[in-house]
Amino acid sequence: MKIGFIGLGVMGRPMAGHLIAAGHEVFLHRVKDISQHLVEAGGTALDSAKAVAEAAEIIILMVPDTPDVEAVLFGANGVAEGLSAGKMVIDMSSISPVATKDFAARIGEKGASYVDAPVSGGEVGAKAASLTIMVGASEADFDRAWPLFEIMGKNITRIGEVGAGQTAKVVNQVIVGLTIEAVAEGLLLAKAAGADSAKVREALMGGFAASRILEVHGERMVNETFEPGFRIRLHRKDIGLAMEAAKALDLSLPHAASLAQMMDRAMAKGLGDKDHSAIFALMQEK
Known part of the structure; x- marks a missing residue:
């Protein structure tokens, strides 16, 4: 699949790396020196979240906090500007469950689906691809995202609808x-x-x-x-x-x-x- 990945921090880097190693076409935003190896491994660096959303079928976020997710999604040149019907946003950050439901509704207006899938396991779990992934999504969206979750984690559970994962x-x-x-x-x-x-x-x-x-x-x-x-x-x-x-x-x-x-x-x-x-x-x- 064509996957976007935004948020190349301590955990995001190995998570994106596993997706690249599995053969997916991965589009990256905010590539710095410490994450340049992901480009060398086959990832493609793009200059905005909007460009990532335009290029990818599924866009994954792994950023620090609720305001960061909102900025990446809805700020200037954000993900929402590059979305079209049928695409999916998966937020693997740890943020407010209340804000998550609001974000999902706004993304839904673009004809795209939204999944919240925060993780546990830290850097060790991210590197080992053994993360626990707690998912809030419809059953159909969960099934669609499952092959990607399997690459990054081991204990993957659909908790309920959007917001339940957070x-x-x-x-x-x-x-x-x-x-x-x-x-x-x-x-x-x-x-x-x-x-x-x-x-x-x-x-x-x-x-x-x-x-x-x-x-x-x-x-x-x-x-x-x-x-x-x-x-x-x-x-x-x-x-x-x-x-x-x-x-x-x-x-x-x-x-x-x-x-x-x-x-x-x-x-x-x-x-x-x-x-x-x-x-x-x-x-x-x-």
Whole structure:
């Protein structure tokens, strides 16, 4: 297929790379030096989102936040200006479920379909093509997008109609964030008590406390290596979306609120572009 890909960040680069390697004709926007290898591998760089939408049958977005998606879709020379009937937009960013439904309606006015398909798995999952993909779409649109999702991920689930994928991702980010906090507190306790935190982590991986977070981020905490990965500032954005949703639904999420405050402190101390496991570094401070 002719695929457009906009958003060549830490996760977007390997995702686009898998599509190119699978033999699809991939049109790229915002190619920088760090993503030039995608052109060398067979991708085609274009100078606007509009040009990508004109060239491609399916346009995939992987950008940081709700305003970024809106700008790429509806800004000057944006995707919407290059769409025609029968094309599809797949947003794999993590953004507001409410905004997602609005964007889908506006794209629908162009005769194009819209799928929200945020992902979990971080840079490791993107590189390994093992991402969890949470999809909001009609059954027909899900079936059409499935062959592309299979190239980028392993655990692919249609949650429901448009917007449901983003809701699932917000839930994911709450659980991931609170689990990171729990692992950080536990390993900090082990270290302060004089135990070998690497051995503690190793022992726990064989018990009921075992988790992907303990495995991957626990190792980062033990080694104190916090290069992203997934940045704290981006995870904080997602927790903000959860808090907004909770407020709209008249729910209380006290631990998510506490996590948001911790992430705010981390960003104030210059850790915003570190991996979200760097919460451990914040906790170590007296």
